[in-house]
Amino acid sequence: MADKSKRPADMLDGAPTTVEEPGRPPTSFLEVRDLRIHFPTDDGLVKSVDGLSFKLERGRTLGIVGESGSGKSVTSLGVLGLHNRRNAKVSGEIWLDGNELVGASPDQVRRMRGRNMAMIFQDPLSAMHPFYTVGAQIVEAYRIHNDVSKKVARKHAVDMLGRVGIPKPDRRVDDYPHQFSGGMRQRAMIAMALSCDPELLIADEPTTALDVTVQAQILDLIRDLQREFNSAIIMITHDLGVVAELSDDILVMYGGRNIEYGSVDDVFHRPEHPYTWGLLGSMPRLDRERSERLLPIKGTPPSLINLPQGCAFNPRCAYSELTDGKSTVERPELRETAPGHTVACHMAVERRRRIWADEIAPKL
Amino acid sequence: MSTEASRAGEPVDTPPADAPADAAGTDTVAATAAATGTVTGTPVDTVTGTPATGADAPLVVQERAAPQRRGELLLEVDNLGKHFPVTSGAILRRQTGAVKAVDGVSFSVRKGETLGLVGESGCGKTTTGRMIMRLEDPTFGKITFEGHDITRMSQGQLRPLRRDIQMIFQDPYSSLNPRQTVGSIIGAAFRLQGEKPKQGVKAAVQELLELVGLSPEHYNRYPHEFSGGQRQRIGIARTLALKPKLIVADEPVSALDVSVQAQVVNLLEDLQDELDLTYVVIAHDLSVVRHISDRVAVMYLGKIVEIADRNDLYERPMHPYTNALLSAVPVPDPSQRGNRERIRLQGDVPSPLDPPPACRFHTRCWKAQEICKQVEPPLIELSPGHQAACHFPENTTVSATDAVAQSAVAPAGGDLPAAPVHKD
Numbered sequence: 001m002a003d004k005s006k007r008p009a010d011m012l013d014g015a016p017t018t019v020e021e022p023g024r025p026p027t028s029f030l031e032v033r034d035l036r037i038h039f040p041t042d043d044g045l046v047k048s049v050d051g052l053s054f055k056l057e058r059g060r061t062l063g064i065v066g067e068s069g070s071g072k073s074v075t076s077l078g079v080l081g082l083h084n085r086r087n088a089k090v091s092g093e094i095w096l097d098g099n100e101l102v103g104a105s106p107d108q109v110r111r112m113r114g115r116n117m118a119m120i121f122q123d124p125l126s127a128m129h130p131f132y133t134v135g136a137q138i139v140e141a142y143r144i145h146n147d148v149s150k151k152v153a154r155k156h157a158v159d160m161l162g163r164v165g166i167p168k169p170d171r172r173v174d175d176y177p178h179q180f181s182g183g184m185r186q187r188a189m190i191a192m193a194l195s196c197d198p199e200l201l202i203a204d205e206p207t208t209a210l211d212v213t214v215q216a217q218i219l220d221l222i223r224d225l226q227r228e229f230n231s232a233i234i235m236i237t238h239d240l241g242v243v244a245e246l247s248d249d250i251l252v253m254y255g256g257r258n259i260e261y262g263s264v265d266d267v268f269h270r271p272e273h274p275y276t277w278g279l280l281g282s283m284p285r286l287d288r289e290r291s292e293r294l295l296p297i298k299g300t301p302p303s304l305i306n307l308p309q310g311c312a313f314n315p316r317c318a319y320s321e322l323t324d325g326k327s328t329v330e331r332p333e334l335r336e337t338a339p340g341h342t343v344a345c346h347m348a349v350e351r352r353r354r355i356w357a358d359e360i361a362p363k364l
Numbered sequence: 365m366s367t368e369a370s371r372a373g374e375p376v377d378t379p380p381a382d383a384p385a386d387a388a389g390t391d392t393v394a395a396t397a398a399a400t401g402t403v404t405g406t407p408v409d410t411v412t413g414t415p416a417t418g419a420d421a422p423l424v425v426q427e428r429a430a431p432q433r434r435g436e437l438l439l440e441v442d443n444l445g446k447h448f449p450v451t452s453g454a455i456l457r458r459q460t461g462a463v464k465a466v467d468g469v470s471f472s473v474r475k476g477e478t479l480g481l482v483g484e485s486g487c488g489k490t491t492t493g494r495m496i497m498r499l500e501d502p503t504f505g506k507i508t509f510e511g512h513d514i515t516r517m518s519q520g521q522l523r524p525l526r527r528d529i530q531m532i533f534q535d536p537y538s539s540l541n542p543r544q545t546v547g548s549i550i551g552a553a554f555r556l557q558g559e560k561p562k563q564g565v566k567a568a569v570q571e572l573l574e575l576v577g578l579s580p581e582h583y584n585r586y587p588h589e590f591s592g593g594q595r596q597r598i599g600i601a602r603t604l605a606l607k608p609k610l611i612v613a614d615e616p617v618s619a620l621d622v623s624v625q626a627q628v629v630n631l632l633e634d635l636q637d638e639l640d641l642t643y644v645v646i647a648h649d650l651s652v653v654r655h656i657s658d659r660v661a662v663m664y665l666g667k668i669v670e671i672a673d674r675n676d677l678y679e680r681p682m683h684p685y686t687n688a689l690l691s692a693v694p695v696p697d698p699s700q701r702g703n704r705e706r707i708r709l710q711g712d713v714p715s716p717l718d719p720p721p722a723c724r725f726h727t728r729c730w731k732a733q734e735i736c737k738q739v740e741p742p743l744i745e746l747s748p749g750h751q752a753a754c755h756f757p758e759n760t761t762v763s764a765t766d767a768v769a770q771s772a773v774a775p776a777g778g779d780l781p782a783a784p785v786h787k788d
């Protein structure tokens with residue numbers, strides 16, 4: 001897309017975020033640049049991730065929130081190099097610790113994975129093999145990257161199961177996945193992921209299947225891991241409470257793109273994108289009076305085959321009229337509105353801030 | 365005698381130690397209630413429901429419509445249990461124990477009502493749901509649906525009822541046939557009932573897809589092509605296509621973003637009004653449960669430890685485990701980081717292979733006394749419609765007139781320890 005930043009109207013919206021020179025290794029621990037992951041289907045090309053960029057340093061936690069189906073899991077599988085190149089078209093750059101992964105050979109990526117990175121999958125049942133015991137699967141995952149005997153690995157597996165709060169781990173280590181409750185499977189997954197002390201941990205809805213007391217315990221465990229190994233963590237979740245408690249920074253995704261990015265305080269206390277406003281407004285909250293009816297964002301999620309022209313959010317946005325018609329024509333680029341806080345919306349910054357302060361914030 | 369321990373740092377109106385129980389309508393409001401600033405006015409003539417006697421109590425009493433009690437009983441579960449045998453030995457498998465997944469739960473649900481079921485992961489919620497669906501045979505107990513005892517009905521006898529009781533599964537992926545398109549998965553529900561929608565099956569399925577926030581273009585896709593939340597909605601659409609009377613929804617919205625979640629919750633509520641549907645909703649998200657439920661049951665290790673009207677439960681949680689749960693709900697406000705008090709449960713989650721004797725929570729309860737290790741506290745009504753199984757419940761003073769309740773609630777011997785609150 002052409003750089004529209006020279007147009008006077010846009011100057012108000014701050015400078016466009018600096019685009020790094022493609023191909024040059026970054027200084028950040030993880031940097032994703034203009035990532036695109038497309039799936040050809042009979043109905044057309046599904047653009048699950050379409051121009052996503054972000055950075056993450058070691059020791060920091062990035063929370064990714066956004067619409068279900070907006071490309072969060074596809075992005076994380078992309079970072080881990082787990083897409084089948086035959087049915088997924090991946091382009092852009094993913095730099096992890098100085099190595100570029102999109103262009104790397106499958107062998108290279110496999111070596112990085114596990115030593116450097118680990119993932120807690122959203123769907124524990126599909127990530128675990130039904131015919132092998134839980135213990136055998138943790139043992140195998142551990143031994144891929146650690147040269148130890150089966151016996152030592154088994155002891156480690158029992159140990160990890162205990163740390164994630166599985167009662168009587170020495171007996172349950174030989175259970176099959178279907179003998180575990182949903183939450184126990186999730187914890188077994190977490191044990192598997194944490195057993196190799198990853199430098200980058202991607203946690204996709206790690207605690208949604210858990211009760212809140214166990215959730216608190218797991219979040220503590222993840223925090224400990226981060227402190228101990230200075231890991232970088234990507235935390236994908238729909239639970240805005242978890243995001244608020246754990247993240248340093250937050251990335252909000254819509255239609256395969258980054259539409260708002262900022263510190264946890266920016267996104268919760270000074271959000272500027274209408275979609276982010278909608279998210280904050282639609283959750284039921286225990287720290288507020290119970291409302292009779294929840295307030296979802298109107299309209300339906302966009303088709304990823306035919307994303308709406310202009311801003312992908314425009315058919316659902318109550319403010320699209322306030323942009324001199326740009327919302328329906330031109331895709332808004334991410335622009336910095338304050339240091340470290342970027343937003344992709346055509347509305348003038350002053351206006352967005354006024355709407356937030358006058359109309360949105362008082363109702364939350 | 366008041367038996368509650370108050371949270372440190374909270375303004376509490378405590379009666380003098382020698383105050384007679386029936387006169388001291390104490391109200392320690394849990395953190396959540398303090399935050400919402402209200403306490404429901406339960407019937408005022410009951411001692412337990414009366415707001416604090418102290419005028420300085422931090423309460424705003426507000427009348428709210430009582431949860432609906434209309435309609436006849438649709439589902440009754442009586443002392444239901446499921447023990448899974450544990451075997452060992454590679455060749456000769458001998459039973460060496462049993463996972464007491466569900467160990468005697470009783471509750472009932474009225475037509476048109478929503479019962480929320482919450483609790484520790486692994487405490488038996490899904491298993492309870494599966495037994496109601498008769499996907500799992502109960503080890504003991506009784507299930508009554510519309511007045512029929514369905515506990516031991518054969519699959520043949522069950523067939524006419526199959527449609528009436530449906531489940532939205534916790535794990536949407538494993539419940540969708542990966543080789544069928546979304547269109548045929550949902551369409552099968554219509555065919556199963558021999559129903560021919562007048563607009564045609566395809567159009568009817570596409571309408572349902574839109575109803576749950578998917579798009580008609582998804583008709584020809586396969587389950588693996590969907591995100592977690594989209595798969596969950598496929599499951600919901602399939603369930604709705606069957607037009608059941610009772611839906612057991614196991615984590616129906618946990619995979620959804622908050623906006624779609626709001627949409628699905630509203631949809632479930634609308635359908636309930638329109639079709640008089642009855643729901644048992646299993647969920648870990650306590651704010652969703654508060655929103656959607658009329659009554660809420662809390663389970664711990666195979667048992668129900670507390671059951672009450674929604675507002676009662678959230679504003680005056682009695683069982684220590686319920687208090688711990690509510691205190692652990694993450695708050696979506698980063699400025700609250702670090703000044704929130706969370707009750708941290710000590711000890712490990714006990715195993716359902718051999719649950720602790722007497723009160724199953726005693727290994728982790730900060731209020732546990734000798735009696736808790738010896739006598740199992742029965743689940744009894746401690747205020748109207750509010751049952752709890754604890755010798756030293758919070759947020760209650762037992763009415764002196766209620767002999768049953770009083771005999772179950774042991775006299776507090778001096779001060780009980782306060783909750784181990786932890787600031788994160």
Ligand SMILES: Nc1ncnc2c1ncn2[C@@H]1O[C@H](COP(=O)(O)OP(=O)(O)OP(=O)(O)O)[C@@H](O)[C@H]1O
Pocket residue numbers: 039041046048067068069070071072073074075122304588589590591592593594619620621
């Ligand atoms: N193999 C595939 N073929 C076609 N489309 C796919 C495939 N995998 C994912 N998609 C589509 O890509 C989009 C993004 O999926 P993704 O799983 O990343 O969503 P998500 O943001 O993780 O959502 P959720 O919060 O529901 O988990 C979805 O619309 C999904 O339908």
Ligand SMILES: Nc1ncnc2c1ncn2[C@@H]1O[C@H](COP(=O)(O)OP(=O)(O)OP(=O)(O)O)[C@@H](O)[C@H]1O
Pocket residue numbers: 178179180181182183184209210211448463464465466483484485486487488489490491492534716
């Ligand atoms: N087929 C089985 N064989 C042996 N044990 C089982 C089986 N199914 C469930 N269990 C055990 O029964 C207990 C209750 O499981 P259940 O799935 O009902 O828990 P849950 O309350 O739904 O938990 P979650 O919130 O984690 O989904 C767990 O300890 C589980 O391991």
Ligand code: SF4
Pocket residue numbers: 273274275311312313314315317318319320321323327332344345346347
């Ligand atoms: S660019 Fe326009 S349509 Fe998009 S969020 Fe901003 S105001 Fe709304």
Ligand code: SF4
Pocket residue numbers: 683684685723724725726727729730731732733736741753754755756757
């Ligand atoms: S009976 Fe005793 S151990 Fe059990 S919850 Fe009550 S106080 Fe705690």
Ligand SMILES: [Mg+2]
Pocket residue numbers: 072073074122204591592593
């Ligand atoms: Mg996902």
Ligand SMILES: [Mg+2]
Pocket residue numbers: 181182183489490491534614
């Ligand atoms: Mg379950």
